[in-house]
Amino acid sequence: MRVSIVHPRDLGPEDIDLWRELQTASPAFDNPFLSPEFTTTVGALRNDVRVAIMHDGPDTVGFLPFERHPLGIGKPVAAGLTDAQGMVHAKDIDLDPQRLIKDCGLAVFEFDHLVAAQPLLPGRHTRHPSPIIDMRDGHAAYVETIKQTSGKTYRTTAYKHRKLQRDVGETRYDHATTDPAALRTLLGWKTEQYRRTGRTDRFSRPWIVELVERLLAVDTVHFAGVLDMFYVDGRPVAGHFGLRTATTLAGWFPAYDTAFAKYSPGLIQHLAMAEKAAERGIQVIDMGRGEKEYKEKLKNGEYEVAEGRIARPSAGAGVHWMLRVPVRKARGTVLANPALRTTADRALKAFGRIRTSVQS
Template structure:
């Protein structure tokens, strides 16, 4: 085996077609964050993005997209934004991960949403559920599941939707809209949400705004940005931007106008989105790792992703361990304990309220 390294923009059509074929051959890779279009678009905005093509004789048996940071620290493409990470490869290709790190000039590769069946997975990785909306048997089957298993939530959401229409006006849902203005409205809501809940505003980084806009403008059969918005009496109320393959929609940036909060606009939107997505051929909506109340109410299945690091023996790897691993383990402990998680979340929201009250 040997490896060739390239910038994403240097990949030719034969390489992109091979990547797509490997992705579509294994259900574990059916996620738009693992698509060549995603890596290529991020690579247009970040110069640390590379792709390693692993060759076995004349054939490419794997693609490893990654970011190379100082001291040989490797991370997934758009680390911190993505809910699916890893190599796209032939099953049982026998790729040695430490050998691959060396070929890529990396001392460490750290990940937090590694998909299943990965050569890059370390022995001590921690596994976490990634909730999904499984639409493979259609929306009617899914809504039947909700009536049976989340009956109160489902009935209450429908009742609030009816009340919304009585109180304000007609509800309309635009799915996969190409318009840019509603995208900007959605990102504004998301910024407000980040500030309100004490989180870092991702859209304070211009490259992330540009990434979302470029992905929104990308529309092919195998990959596209998907923006959908719910309006009431012509006023935008809730929406979501994500990306899709032919059959999987990755939940990414949902948000709503808090003026409509009493009507549960997020749940109304997610049900509408699931129905339209199923009608368009989507079989799975991956809502991503992380405990959120709305995910628990809407999920009817789970995938598994892992968090960890794989490293070669080196001073850089040792330094990375000291800087990252203890903090990551502490964070995982908080997230795994409902009481600690609730306390931390409450503290962040208090911080968000105090921050919002400051001038400027």
């Protein structure tokens, strides 16, 4: 197998068409984070993005987008932001993962949301559920399932929606809006959420803000940025920005106005989003790996993603192991234990309150 390495800007129309052909050939790759449009958009903002193109004789059989960092450390494109990572490749491809990362000029390739059916999977890795809203049997069937598995949540959310209308005013839902003011409002809520919960504010990095803005401007049959907003009496109260293929919507940045928290606007928005998305042909909403209460209430299925690394003997791989692997194992232990996870979450929120009071 021959491997060529290019920057995304150097991909030609034929490369994009072949990438998309491989992606649509397998349901495992039906995720917008694996689409060529996502990699090319990130590549326009970051010089460390590369794409490994795999050739078997005259045929192109795979694409691996990645970031190349110092010491030969490789990461998925937009590492830390994406809920689906990995190669898009032909069925039954035969490759040696260590040889591939060597051909990429890497000492190690780490991942935390590697999708299924990947020949990249090393012997040692961990697997994690990624909850989904599965509407392949239709939206009505999904609603019936939720009524059975999360009936109290569904009834309570419907009641709170009616109460919001009685208390404040008429509600409206905009699906796939391109209003830049609505996007700014959503990102503002998300920044407040990050600070409130003690997390790092992703939107403090200008390139991520520009990435979202650029993705919102993309709207094709195969790929688009999707902004949804929920309003009451003309005022935005909840929203979500994600990405879609023709049939899968990837959840990404949900947020709401905390002034309306008692009405559970996030749940109202997600249920409305599922209905509107289904009307436009979306069959699956991938909510992404993570222990979140709203995901447990809304899901009716799940995918599986892997976390781990591929390494070859080198100084860079050794440094990476010392800096990253013990931390990842400790984090995994905390997330796997409900009591530890709750304690850590409370500590982060306490830090967020202190940080917010100091900054104000």
